[in-house]
Amino acid sequence: MAFSNSPQNLKENRDAPQASQNCTHKIVLFDDENHTYNYVVDLLSHICELSKEAAFRCALEVDLTGKSIVYYGPHSACLDKLGQITSYGPDHRLFDSMYSMEAQIEVF
Amino acid sequence: MEKAFLKYLNQLNLAPPLGSLAELNSLNSSQLLNIATQLPDEVLGTFLYLLKNEREPNQLFIKLMGMHEEENRSLSETFFKKAQLCYLEQPEELVNPLTTYLPLEALDDLAFLSSRENFFKRQNTVAINEYLLLLTGQETNYTPGQENEAFSFLWNWVLSTKSKPKNLPPTQNS
Numbered sequence: 001m002a003f004s005n006s007p008q009n010l011k012e013n014r015d016a017p018q019a020s021q022n023c024t025h026k027i028v029l030f031d032d033e034n035h036t037y038n039y040v041v042d043l044l045s046h047i048c049e050l051s052k053e054a055a056f057r058c059a060l061e062v063d064l065t066g067k068s069i070v071y072y073g074p075h076s077a078c079l080d081k082l083g084q085i086t087s088y089g090p091d092h093r094l095f096d097s098m099y100s101m102e103a104q105i106e107v108f
Numbered sequence: 109m110e111k112a113f114l115k116y117l118n119q120l121n122l123a124p125p126l127g128s129l130a131e132l133n134s135l136n137s138s139q140l141l142n143i144a145t146q147l148p149d150e151v152l153g154t155f156l157y158l159l160k161n162e163r164e165p166n167q168l169f170i171k172l173m174g175m176h177e178e179e180n181r182s183l184s185e186t187f188f189k190k191a192q193l194c195y196l197e198q199p200e201e202l203v204n205p206l207t208t209y210l211p212l213e214a215l216d217d218l219a220f221l222s223s224r225e226n227f228f229k230r231q232n233t234v235a236i237n238e239y240l241l242l243l244t245g246q247e248t249n250y251t252p253g254q255e256n257e258a259f260s261f262l263w264n265w266v267l268s269t270k271s272k273p274k275n276l277p278p279t280q281n282s
Contacts (some may be wrong), residue, residue: 037195046230056192057173064160064169089226092209098223 016054023072023108027082030102031062039091043101044070047084070103078105110158113151122146129158137171141183144172149194156191206231206239215266228262229255240265 019026027048029040037059044055048071061068071081082105090097110129117132118125122143126132135143140159147155159168172187174180206228215221228236233250236258240248244265250258 038197041196053188053192056196057188059195060172060188060191061169064156064172065165087226090223092205092224092227095214095220 016057017048017050017069017071019072019108022074025073025075025078025105026069026108027071027078027085027103028067028106029058029062029070029085030104031066032101034094034097034099035091035101036093037063038093039097040101043085043088047081047088072108075105109154113154113158116151117143120146133159133164133168137175137177137180138183140171141174141180141187145183145186145190149190152191152194204235204238206235207242210239212243216270218266221263221266225259228259231255233258 017026029044037056040059040062041052041055044050044058045052048055050058050070058068058070070085071078073081082103085103086100088100090099114126114128114132117123120143123132123135123139144152144155170176172184174184210221210224210228231239233252233254236250236255237248240246240250240258240262243262246265248258248261250261
């Protein structure tokens with residue numbers, strides 16, 4: 001099942017995560033109960049440089065489907081972004097949130 | 109809740125009468141988007157929550173994207189704008205995120221404060237200096253790039269308030 005932000009949908013989602021010829025890997029963000037929509041939008045705007053609208057779509061996809069592709073790139077760039085995502089910290093809006101979100105790199 | 113919500117939806121007359129969640133889930137993209145864009149904002153979350161728990165969450169999201177069809181693009185964009193306003197806090201709602209999410213009473217818990225270090229350092233230095241002044245009564249002038257120093261200041265201030273001896277209640281013989 002293609003994700004909404006997959007390359008074949010780039011024409012209609014110009015500010016969605018974009019793939020190019022150098023993209024060999026992708027980062028998949030996973031849902032959990034300890035982070036808000038606001039957190040995901042902040043995270044993706046800041047680290048993956050998505051527009052607020054694109055970040056919100058990813059947040060909704062994560063909530064509804066359990067995961068979303070948030071970045072495409074060469075492996076080294078994905079590693080760097082993954083490190084930033086997993087060290088972004090807990091969601092300050094939720095008192096019980098103590099950890100970052102989970103994400104992983106997959107071959108594109 | 110499902111029955112009550114379906115009854116409510118049917119009263120709104122936004123779609124053919126629905127007898128079950130399965131029927132709601134079987135609506136096509138434009139029908140679903142039509143309902144979602146016309147629902148009152150307060151119930152949008154409930155609407156999506158009920159649909160999310162049905163069998164095919166991936167299919168739901170693709171329907172909300174308009175099945176990537178041009179004819180549904182406008183409805184889909186309207187839905188996402190509406191959802192964004194409903195789900196996200198608006199910038200003008202927060203005066204200073206630090207005073208909202210790092211109140212004085214929360215600083216008793218050092219583990220909690222430690223977990224909020226990244227959040228603290230992501231704020232701009234205007235908010236940081238304002239927060240530290242409100243909290244400690246001391247004026248600070250940290251500039252961008254000095255977030256680590258600012259957090260160290262906060263941490264040390266919290267530790268210093270914890271290490272001060274508390275006033276003991278008078279004994280019966282005094």
